[in-house]
Amino acid sequence: MSLNARKLTFEIFRYNPEDPRSVPRTDTFELDETPFMTLYIALNQIRERFDAGLQFDFACRSAICGSCGMMVNGRPALACRTLTGDLPEKIQLYPLPAFKLVGDLSVDTGTWFREMSERTEAWIHERKPFDAGATEERMSDELADAIYENDRCIECGCCVASCGVANLDDTFLAGAGLNRVARFMLDPRDSRSDADWFDVVAGEQGVFGCFGMMACGDVCPKDLPLLDVYAYLRRKTLGARFVSEGDE
Ligand code: SF4
Numbered sequence: 001m002s003l004n005a006r007k008l009t010f011e012i013f014r015y016n017p018e019d020p021r022s023v024p025r026t027d028t029f030e031l032d033e034t035p036f037m038t039l040y041i042a043l044n045q046i047r048e049r050f051d052a053g054l055q056f057d058f059a060c061r062s063a064i065c066g067s068c069g070m071m072v073n074g075r076p077a078l079a080c081r082t083l084t085g086d087l088p089e090k091i092q093l094y095p096l097p098a099f100k101l102v103g104d105l106s107v108d109t110g111t112w113f114r115e116m117s118e119r120t121e122a123w124i125h126e127r128k129p130f131d132a133g134a135t136e137e138r139m140s141d142e143l144a145d146a147i148y149e150n151d152r153c154i155e156c157g158c159c160v161a162s163c164g165v166a167n168l169d170d171t172f173l174a175g176a177g178l179n180r181v182a183r184f185m186l187d188p189r190d191s192r193s194d195a196d197w198f199d200v201v202a203g204e205q206g207v208f209g210c211f212g213m214m215a216c217g218d219v220c221p222k223d224l225p226l227l228d229v230y231a232y233l234r235r236k237t238l239g240a241r242f243v244s245e246g247d248e
Pocket residue numbers: 159162163164165166174175209210211212213214215216217
């Protein structure tokens with residue numbers, strides 16, 4: 001330990017919803033900070049040295065799998081990419097809200113994302129009959145890049161946890177859901193029309209339920225351009241509305 005190392009105090013939420021004797025509380029742990037320590041490293045040290053039962057999720061340790069999202073001093077963040085050096089000496093860790101609690105810092109984001117994917121039918125809808133002899137469908141580099149930009153979402157849930165609307169309404173699509181819809185709207189292989197998309201994304205569970213204060217964009221660890229996504233969705237859905245009204 002270096003002479004100047006800080007002593008960090010971690011206040012960590014504890015609760016096991018599967019155990020009827022468990023009562024929500026916080027436990028406090030102290031660690032000496034080491035160079036380039038991340039919350040992922042700190043939590044593993046706490047689990048190895050003080051409490052083997054501490055629950056939290058991780059897989060990749062490099063901001064790719066999206067499993068280590070948690071509330072860090074009141075703000076959603078990935079534990080594996082948060083340096084303790086960027087935080088004060090007292091660090092409060094809570095599970096992400098808006099998701100079902102598994103235990104302590106571990107939440108079930110998978111169910112939320114599966115339900116959102118099923119509701120928005122987040123897969124390519126191809127209405128042309130299959131032709132085994134057809135040539136490869138081409139798209140411009142610019143369009144492929146734009147789709148890839150939306151596809152960078154790692155489903156960490158930080159945007160959902162930061163969103164006041166999503167915390168009150170678990171059917172609200174939130175940043176991750178709206179971004180997913182935009183990804184398929186952009187894709188020329190998806191044959192859904194603007195009017196089809198209107199039913200999916202307009203309304204209070206979609207882009208018109210969004211307050212636009214952009215907490216989601218502030219916390220997204222992949223810096224997805226969510227503001228551009230919402231502007232795109234509003235333009236497309238309003239266009240579809242005017243077209244269908246004009247047809248009536
Ligand atoms: S901008 Fe919209 S989606 Fe993002 S946090 Fe605010 S209400 Fe939620």
